[in-house]
Amino acid sequence: MMLHRLIAAIFFIALMLVSVTTINAQSVRPPGNAVNQSTDEQIGTSNTLGPDSQSKYWHDLRQGKSGLSTTGRSGGLLIQAQGEQWRLIRKNYIIKYSGWVLAAVLVILVLFFLIRGKIRLKGGRSGQTISRFSLPHRTAHWFMASIFIMLGLSGLILLLGRTALAPLIGKNVYSIFASAAMQGHNLFGPLFIVALVWMYYLFVPGNFFKMVDLKWILKGGGLIGGHASAGHYNFGEKVWFWAVAIVGLLISITGIILEFPWLSANLQLLQISTIVHAIGAVGLIAFALGHIYIGTIGMEGALDSMTTGDVDVNWAKEHHDLWYEEVTGEKSATHDQGETGHAQVYSQDKITGV
Amino acid sequence: MSFLQIVEGPLFYIAAAIFLIGAIWRVIGIIKIGHKRDLAPPKGSGKVGFVAGNLRHFLPRKIFAKRTWVHIIAGYSFHFGLFALLLFAAPHIDFARDRILGFDWPALPRWGFIIAAQFAFAGLIMLWVRRFSDPVMRLISDWDDHIGSWLTFLVMLTGCLALQESHNALKAIHMLFVDVWLIYFPFSRLMHAGTFFLSRGYTGATYGRKGMTL
Amino acid sequence: MARMKFLCDAERCIECNACVTACKNEHEVPWGINRRRVVTLSDGKPGERSISVACMHCSDAPCMAVCPVDCFYQTPDGVVLHNKDLCIGCGYCFFACPFGAPQYPQAGNFGSRGKMDKCTFCAGGPDADHSAEEFKKYGRNRMAEGKLPICAEMCSTKALLAGDGNIVSNIYRERVVGRGFGSGAWGWGRAYPGSVSN
Numbered sequence: 001m002m003l004h005r006l007i008a009a010i011f012f013i014a015l016m017l018v019s020v021t022t023i024n025a026q027s028v029r030p031p032g033n034a035v036n037q038s039t040d041e042q043i044g045t046s047n048t049l050g051p052d053s054q055s056k057y058w059h060d061l062r063q064g065k066s067g068l069s070t071t072g073r074s075g076g077l078l079i080q081a082q083g084e085q086w087r088l089i090r091k092n093y094i095i096k097y098s099g100w101v102l103a104a105v106l107v108i109l110v111l112f113f114l115i116r117g118k119i120r121l122k123g124g125r126s127g128q129t130i131s132r133f134s135l136p137h138r139t140a141h142w143f144m145a146s147i148f149i150m151l152g153l154s155g156l157i158l159l160l161g162r163t164a165l166a167p168l169i170g171k172n173v174y175s176i177f178a179s180a181a182m183q184g185h186n187l188f189g190p191l192f193i194v195a196l197v198w199m200y201y202l203f204v205p206g207n208f209f210k211m212v213d214l215k216w217i218l219k220g221g222g223l224i225g226g227h228a229s230a231g232h233y234n235f236g237e238k239v240w241f242w243a244v245a246i247v248g249l250l251i252s253i254t255g256i257i258l259e260f261p262w263l264s265a266n267l268q269l270l271q272i273s274t275i276v277h278a279i280g281a282v283g284l285i286a287f288a289l290g291h292i293y294i295g296t297i298g299m300e301g302a303l304d305s306m307t308t309g310d311v312d313v314n315w316a317k318e319h320h321d322l323w324y325e326e327v328t329g330e331k332s333a334t335h336d337q338g339e340t341g342h343a344q345v346y347s348q349d350k351i352t353g354v
Numbered sequence: 355m356s357f358l359q360i361v362e363g364p365l366f367y368i369a370a371a372i373f374l375i376g377a378i379w380r381v382i383g384i385i386k387i388g389h390k391r392d393l394a395p396p397k398g399s400g401k402v403g404f405v406a407g408n409l410r411h412f413l414p415r416k417i418f419a420k421r422t423w424v425h426i427i428a429g430y431s432f433h434f435g436l437f438a439l440l441l442f443a444a445p446h447i448d449f450a451r452d453r454i455l456g457f458d459w460p461a462l463p464r465w466g467f468i469i470a471a472q473f474a475f476a477g478l479i480m481l482w483v484r485r486f487s488d489p490v491m492r493l494i495s496d497w498d499d500h501i502g503s504w505l506t507f508l509v510m511l512t513g514c515l516a517l518q519e520s521h522n523a524l525k526a527i528h529m530l531f532v533d534v535w536l537i538y539f540p541f542s543r544l545m546h547a548g549t550f551f552l553s554r555g556y557t558g559a560t561y562g563r564k565g566m567t568l
Numbered sequence: 569m570a571r572m573k574f575l576c577d578a579e580r581c582i583e584c585n586a587c588v589t590a591c592k593n594e595h596e597v598p599w600g601i602n603r604r605r606v607v608t609l610s611d612g613k614p615g616e617r618s619i620s621v622a623c624m625h626c627s628d629a630p631c632m633a634v635c636p637v638d639c640f641y642q643t644p645d646g647v648v649l650h651n652k653d654l655c656i657g658c659g660y661c662f663f664a665c666p667f668g669a670p671q672y673p674q675a676g677n678f679g680s681r682g683k684m685d686k687c688t689f690c691a692g693g694p695d696a697d698h699s700a701e702e703f704k705k706y707g708r709n710r711m712a713e714g715k716l717p718i719c720a721e722m723c724s725t726k727a728l729l730a731g732d733g734n735i736v737s738n739i740y741r742e743r744v745v746g747r748g749f750g751s752g753a754w755g756w757g758r759a760y761p762g763s764v765s766n
Contacts, residue, residue, distance in 0.1 A: 057615065058754070061609070061754075062757070062758070065609070067607040067608050067609035067610070067611065067619075068607065068608045068609075068611045069605045069606060069607045069608070070585070070606075075668075076607050076608075077607075077668060078607050078609075078619060078621060078667070078668075078755075079666045079667065079755065079758060080665075080666055080668065081666065083630060083663060083664045083665060083666050084630060084664075084666065086634075086663055086664060087630045087633055087634050087664045090634060091633060091634065135484075135487060135488055136424065138483075138487040139424060139480065139483050139484055139487055142483040142486075142487060143476075143479055143480055143483055146479045146483070147479070158636050158658070159636075161636060161637075162635075162636050162637065162638050166637075166638060171637065171638055171639075171654060172653075172654070174637065175521070175637045175639070175653070175654040175656065176521045176523050176524060178636060178637045178656050179515075179518045179520055179521055179524065179656045180515035180516070180521075180524055181515075182518070182656050182657075182658055183514060183515055183516070183517040183518055184511070184514060184515050187468060187471060187472065187475070187514050187517070188475070190472055191472055191475060191476055194476065261659060261681065262674075267662075267663065270659075270663060271663050274660075274663065306487075307486070307487065308489060309487070309489075518656065518657070520653070520656075520683070
């Protein structure tokens with residue numbers, strides 16, 4: 001039995017080998033009318049890089065071509081070329097000019113204060129007040145202000161500290177400031193988004209642009225002299241509101257990208273985010289300096305609206321005449337005849353005697 | 355001895371002793387006052403009223419909730435955040451194990467700690483803003499309230515600025531504020547943390563004896 | 569003084585990753601951090617090449633330029649080192665570095681960056697040479713012992729060269745002449761502008 005099977009197996013294998021070799025011999029032989037298409041013969045060893053030329057191969061790498069790597073977070077990317085651009089933009093533009101912009105704003109404010117002085121109430125204080133901002137409005141405003149100041153200070157320490165602070169206090173002490181600033185900045189960052197949404201929701205009514213704003217611009221907002229009519233918010237306040245809303249949104253989005261670096265493996269996105277974040281933030285801080293100036297030492301009676309929420313009637317008549325008429329139904333003396341601006345009433349305001 | 359060693363060593367133990375002795379002395383003082391003898395026959399249990407009064411005050415009253423929802427949310431946000439930070443932050447647990455208790459317990463993960471800190475900060479800032487922007491609150495607030503708020507804020511802020519756990523100076527500043535806070539605590543309204551249950555309980559017990567439902 | 573440089577001969581690297589392993593072992597680098605990595609190009613295709621890459625210790629180092637706390641310094645040998653006591657883990661050096669050298673442990677808020685770690689050319693850091701502090705933060709200081717980086721020292725094909733830039737480039741030039749071709753001193757154009765073009 002065993003022997004029969006073995007002989008049969010050997011015979012079968014031999015038959016297979018014969019048939020396979022004959023078939024192969026037939027298929028390998030080119031037909032008689034075949035033409036050899038291959039002309040580029042490999043000469044020597046110079047073209048070991050396959051289809052690409054040497055220079056193209058290494059050029060692509062310098063432009064950021066990726067390979068594979070089993071180790072390291074940077075992965076297969078050998079050279080990221082845009083890092084150099086990022087460095088130049090940050091050093092030569094953002095850090096350089098943001099300091100100058102902020103310094104210029106401060107100088108302008110000081111000069112303005114020296115030349116124009118505090119904008120006083122022409123009629124003095126009447127002793128009667130009118131409700132301007134409700135308690136939720138004030139709470140949201142100061143909540144945002146607290147977060148904004150903490151984020152602004154810590155951000156500026158990180159952005160300008162190496163240039164402005166480190167030479168004064170030394171690298172070691174500055175590193176302590178920077179460490180604290182970065183941890184604080186990352187901690188308060190998400191709260192800015194909460195404050196932004198809350199404030200947007202409360203302050204958006206009455207902040208849409210109207211025809212009266214155009215007249216306000218043409219009269220220079222009454223800063224230079226003369227009177228410019230305004231509703232509950234004047235044009236300057238509306239621009240500030242929308243700057244906070246739109247730039248704040250940009251800062252929030254880029255901030256989230258930067259705070260959670262593992263969300264995106266895209267290095268370019270992170271680089272662009274730092275640039276957008278810094279430009280937007282410096283712009284907002286510059287704007288905020290003006291806002292703080294006009295709200296405190298720049299204008300008599302303005303701060304009341306955010307502390308007690310009630311402003312003097314004369315202040316309302318002089319700075320927001322249309323709003324005053326809307327609320328009280330009476331004509332203010334300062335109101336120019338013939339103007340038909342319409343201000344939106346946003347809450348149930350009433351005159352309260354003090 | 356470095357500044358850090360002083361503020362987390364001797365000064366901390368002195369501050370903790372003042373805190374403990376002062377707080378216990380004040381609570382005992384309040385308990386010793388007792389309550390006025392109630393001559394009327396009781397219509398209900400004072401003890402049940404004491405407990406009920408304590409529990410009932412954790413929930414907002416319906417008629418006030420609409421007007422005060424901001425500070426209800428801010429208050430809970432702050433206190434829950436604060437206690438999560440105080441009891442479950444990894445560095446705090448290490449400190450308690452190494453310097454006070456000798457044993458430890460599971461800590462919050464770092465992201466949990468950060469979120470708790472954000473709730474605490476949002477709540478505290480909101481409560482403080484309300485303190486000066488609400489006319490009634492401004493009228494009834496004095497320096498003690500503001501110092502208490504600011505000290506607590508500075509303790510939390512310096513702690514969070516030291517989150518990199520890299521510089522001894524930042525840790526020392528945090529510990530310094532902790533020490534100041536501990537010393538200030540028994541002599542101020544921060545003491546409410548140890549006395550609120552007595553005042554709620556007193557009111558609750560009085561109502562309980564009169565047979566009122568809270 | 570010598571100007572220390574790395575050079576990886578792409579015609580010789582066989583992607584054994586021994587440089588990565590040796591580096592990790594020598595410096596006892598923590599989990600998840602590799603100071604050196606091997607990148608394979610055109611994997612499995614004609615023209616496959618592998619390159620071992622770490623910090624190239626650039627002449628005009630971008631990391632040094634952008635660091636907000638100015639924690640980098642360059643030794644007289646041209647080695648770029650950093651001070652971990654100053655580092656705040658912001659990640660800007662990683663944004664600027666062309667070679668992806670800076671690495672970070674996940675130690676910050678929400679898993680953000682801890683203090684940066686990178687190749688030191690086996691030259692330690694600002695702490696005292698051979699101190700326990702220095703070893704913990706930066707790894708072994710072979711340069712202070714008169715030795716060159718471990719990755720290049722033990723490279724089996726001598727693809728990775730480390731040492732004085734002139735000697736390294738002479739060795740490489742001899743190789744290129746000998747075999748009749750070369751892939752250029754990879755990365756030198758960016759790291760050491762003006763010395764050798766690719």
